Amino acid sequence: MRQGSTTLELEATRERVLDAAEELYYGRGVQAVGMDAVRTASGVSLKRLYQLYPSKAALVEAYLRRRDARLLDGLARYVEAAPGPPEERVAAVFDWLYEWFSEPDYRGCAFINSYGELGATTPEVAAAARAHKEAFQRYLAGLVEAADLPAALAAQLALLAEGAITTAAISGTPEPARQARAAARVLMDAARGAVGPPL
Amino acid sequence: MRQGSTTLELEATRERVLDAAEELYYGRGVQAVGMDAVRTASGVSLKRLYQLYPSKAALVEAYLRRRDARLLDGLARYVEAAPGPPEERVAAVFDWLYEWFSEPDYRGCAFINSYGELGATTPEVAAAARAHKEAFQRYLAGLVEAADLPAALAAQLALLAEGAITTAAISGTPEPARQARAAARVLMDAARGAVGPPL
DNA sequence: AGGGTGGGAGAACGATAGTTCTCGTGTGTT
DNA sequence: AACACACGAGAACTATCGTTCTCCCACCCT
Numbered sequence A, B: 001m002r003q004g005s006t007t008l009e010l011e012a013t014r015e016r017v018l019d020a021a022e023e024l025y026y027g028r029g030v031q032a033v034g035m036d037a038v039r040t041a042s043g044v045s046l047k048r049l050y051q052l053y054p055s056k057a058a059l060v061e062a063y064l065r066r067r068d069a070r071l072l073d074g075l076a077r078y079v080e081a082a083p084g085p086p087e088e089r090v091a092a093v094f095d096w097l098y099e100w101f102s103e104p105d106y107r108g109c110a111f112i113n114s115y116g117e118l119g120a121t122t123p124e125v126a127a128a129a130r131a132h133k134e135a136f137q138r139y140l141a142g143l144v145e146a147a148d149l150p151a152a153l154a155a156q157l158a159l160l161a162e163g164a165i166t167t168a169a170i171s172g173t174p175e176p177a178r179q180a181r182a183a184a185r186v187l188m189d190a191a192r193g194a195v196g197p198p199l
Numbered sequence C: 001a002g003g004g005t006g007g008g009a010g011a012a013c014g015a016t017a018g019t020t021c022t023c024g025t026g027t028g029t030t
Numbered sequence D: 001a002a003c004a005c006a007c008g009a010g011a012a013c014t015a016t017c018g019t020t021c022t023c024c025c026a027c028c029c030t
Helices: A007-028 A035-042 A046-052 A056-081 A086-102 A110-118 A123-146 A152-171 A175-193 B007-028 B035-042 B046-052 B056-081 B086-102 B110-118 B123-146 B152-171 B175-193
Strands: none
Touching (some): A007 A035, A007 A046, A007 A110, A086 A152, A152 B175, A175 B175, B007 B035, B035 B056, B056 B086, B056 B123, B086 B152, B086 B175
16 A cells, blocks of 8 residues: 555546446447456556456446436436426426437447346346436436426336437437427426326 | 258248247347357257358347347237227337237347447447337338328337337336327327427 | 268367466665 | 565466367268
8 A cells, every 4th residue: 555545546546447438338338348448448457457346247337337327417417507497497308318319429328228238147237227217217207296297297208218318329310309308398288288187 | 952951941940040049139138149059049050050140140130130020010910900090000009019018028129239239339230220210110100190190290109119118128017108108199189289380 | 782961969269358367667665 | 775565567367159170970862
């Protein structure tokens, strides 16, 4: 424990590793990326890498955990900054999606991708995907409630968002965010028009 | 070309191989399944396997091609059998989804899963996913047009369906099909109410 | 009946990946 | 100044996988 081993530097190295891992895993898929690629991209030696994360599985878990937190934080910050009535905040979710889809390296939802790749063989990955989607739904449900809209609307809006996420990835255009936003507005208006039944 | 080599038997063996490959690839992910597992599951020797499909990539392509055809055929047959006005056929799409999601081994859309796993490294897989989703959208667009609904509705209904597909996979329940169906009906009603603008 | 051919089982081969080990070097401590 | 430790670079080890090869048996035709 001489030099470079302060807790702070350790944490900074962890971040560097996660930065590299995230870009590689998200961009190419988890299985397609070896530990050596993470080492090269991060500039952290294999030895230190395995000190920080005792196995690739642990690194993958950390990648998903951080991505979950960052995505939801980013969404919340974006929505919080959106002006207008609560209903407008719900619509802002889809604007956020549009910006996300427009990023040049957009390749869909890391959790859905990981689920398809590893969900069947690695229960932790399946659990991470479930947790992430549940957290997203909870957040949406909060917005829906704040807008005084029926609770059942949240699940429907989530479906639109999820559909937009995969459709944008596969088709390669951010347009699905717009279509989802328009559909969301129709659903909200309809729910407003008749508060009780139409679900 | 003696025995067992008639074109018919060849085709039957191909189907056996594809049956095994489909179950394994869909259930565990493509990368997680080796050629040896396909050989064991199908009972077809490695030599014959490589005669029928010259590489794993070729087998994967055949798997996706057949799955594409079967899914869309199954959907079309289901919808065609649905009684009622054209609008009811659109709703039937979501009933079909519900049945699909209820299958015990349901694990989401093979194309989305393959895209997440291999789309970045294997352009053929990305293309297959795109083609499949486009075909699905085209089919939906046909139903929407037959129901005299605005064309833009098709994309929105597709988003609901896609969202339901991944949400049902990750959450493990078929409920998203119901929620999507309800939302679809609201969208259709709204489009009917005001034929031109609300898109 | 006998030989040649097709086919099956599984070994073999080369590549890749996850993980660990070795070696050399530089640095802080005594 | 010398030692001890930590670290980086990369080899090494093991397992797995895609693909091919070898060996052998059984069958069909003459």
